[in-house]
Amino acid sequence: MNFPVEKFKTLDTPFYYYDTDLLRTTLRTIHEEAGRYERYHVHYAVKANANPRLLSIIREYGLGADCVSGGEIRAALKAGFPADKIVFAGVGKADWEIRLGLEAGICCFNVESLPELENIDALAGEAGKVASVALRINPNVDAHTHHYITTGLSENKFGISTEHLEMILDRMASLAHVRLVGLHFHIGSQILDMDSFKMLCNRINEIQELLYKRMMIVDIINVGGGLGVDYEQPDRQPVPDFAAYFAVFHKHLKLRPKQHLFFELGRAVVCQCGSLITKTLYVKEGVNKKFVIVDAGFTDLIRPALYQAYHRIENISSALPPQEYDVVGPICESSDCFGKVVSLNETSRGDIIAIRSAGAYGEIMASQYNCRRLPGACYSDEMP
Numbered sequence: 154m155n156f157p158v159e160k161f162k163t164l165d166t167p168f169y170y171y172d173t174d175l176l177r178t179t180l181r182t183i184h185e186e187a188g189r190y191e192r193y194h195v196h197y198a199v200k201a202n203a204n205p206r207l208l209s210i211i212r213e214y215g216l217g218a219d220c221v222s223g224g225e226i227r228a229a230l231k232a233g234f235p236a237d238k239i240v241f242a243g244v245g246k247a248d249w250e251i252r253l254g255l256e257a258g259i260c261c262f263n264v265e266s267l268p269e270l271e272n273i274d275a276l277a278g279e280a281g282k283v284a285s286v287a288l289r290i291n292p293n294v295d296a297h298t299h300h301y302i303t304t305g306l307s308e309n310k311f312g313i314s315t316e317h318l319e320m321i322l323d324r325m326a327s328l329a330h331v332r333l334v335g336l337h338f339h340i341g342s343q344i345l346d347m348d349s350f351k352m353l354c355n356r357i358n359e360i361q362e363l364l365y366k367r368m369m370i371v372d373i374i375n376v377g378g379g380l381g382v383d384y385e386q387p388d389r390q391p392v393p394d395f396a397a398y399f400a401v402f403h404k405h406l407k408l409r410p411k412q413h414l415f416f417e418l419g420r421a422v423v424c425q426c427g428s429l430i431t432k433t434l435y436v437k438e439g440v441n442k443k444f445v446i447v448d449a450g451f452t453d454l455i456r457p458a459l460y461q462a463y464h465r466i467e468n469i470s471s472a473l474p475p476q477e478y479d480v481v482g483p484i485c486e487s488s489d490c491f492g493k494v495v496s497l498n499e500t501s502r503g504d505i506i507a508i509r510s511a512g513a514y515g516e517i518m519a520s521q522y523n524c525r526r527l528p529g530a531c532y533s534d535e536m537p
């Protein structure tokens with residue numbers, strides 16, 4: 154990626170830099186690759202990054218929005234996503250959030266438990282409406298990803314287990330203000346092994362059979378998100394392999410006639426277009442190591458501290474031969490470390506450091522711990 158380094162030196166750091174050309178290329182690819190198949194619809198998982206500028210670009214390419222809170226529904230509506238392309242997921246939807254969804258007329262609620270279903274039925278009844286719902290099924294498929302971000306195992310808090318499905322379908326028949334429109338699944342995040350998605354397809358085929366025996370066919374199958382990106386080498390394949398991803402579903406998932414297939418992609422859409430740009434405050438000699446102390450901390454990008462996540466780190470203002478450093482932030486916690494034994498071009502005070510692949514679960518997870526300022530944002534197409 155080419156960074157306008159001279160320009161960066163004049164800006165207040167830290168900030169997120171978004172390459173809007175790369176975002177548009179990614180969105181164009183999604184549009185083309187999903188467009189090869191009939192009734193494939195991609196929803197953007199707003200939780201990955203709700204930056205209004207990015208949301209409005211994503212909307213331009215016709216994606217829907219997958220929201221997990223009332224605030225996200227508001228952000229999606231404000232960015233111009235049509236209500237009928239918004240789906241609403243989450244294990245703990247509050248009453249005001251459900252009412253907001255009903256009022257806006259969203260496409261569907263992804264329901265995760267019987268008490269939630271009964272509550273949606275009651276609130277829809279009060280509003281004189283019938284809510285469209287998809288049942289989120291826990292498919293008990295291991296996504297072979299980090300245990301913090303795997304969600305499709307029966308030990309996770311998410312979804313309805315298949316053992317409870319029939320009971321819930323029975324119960325649903327007596328609820329007048331909910332209508333079953335779909336089945337929803339999501340097995341985890343940062344998944345690069347296409348076999349995990351293949352196993353998901355096989356499980357969905359079995360569950361569709363189970364419904365079919367009850368003479369039921371839903372309109373929508375929603376397979377969630379989770380497609381991963383290359384954090385090690387962000388420039389190797391900056392646009393994830395959407396062709397291979399959609400092809401797995403086309404090959405293994407048995408859709409019934411006229412069924413719509415929904416995807417909810419977050420990370421794969423926005424991750425590679427974003428970098429956290431930070432300035433070197435000090436280079437400190439430790440015992441047997443050197444520290445590069447930067448002005449960004451885990452308040453700006455928490456993934457390394459929270460999930461031991463790897464991000465590629467580059468000194469984009471030095472052309473000197475590389476040396477090894479620990480790259481750390483200013484926050485008073487030992488976990489405030491972006492990388493250990495990182496090979497960086499020889500670094501000195503004032504150098505600009507780019508922490509790559511930070512477009513997803515970066516800016517949106519920023520906090521003000523230590524009374525710090527939230528990071529800023531700038532965009533490649535707005536650079537003078």
Ligand SMILES: *Cc1c(COP(=O)(O)O)cnc(C)c1O
Pocket residue numbers: 198200201219242339341342343377378379380417418419420421513
């Ligand atoms: C987080 C989440 C997504 C998006 O996951 P990515 O890994 O960012 O693609 C999609 N659907 C649901 C239900 C989620 O919780």
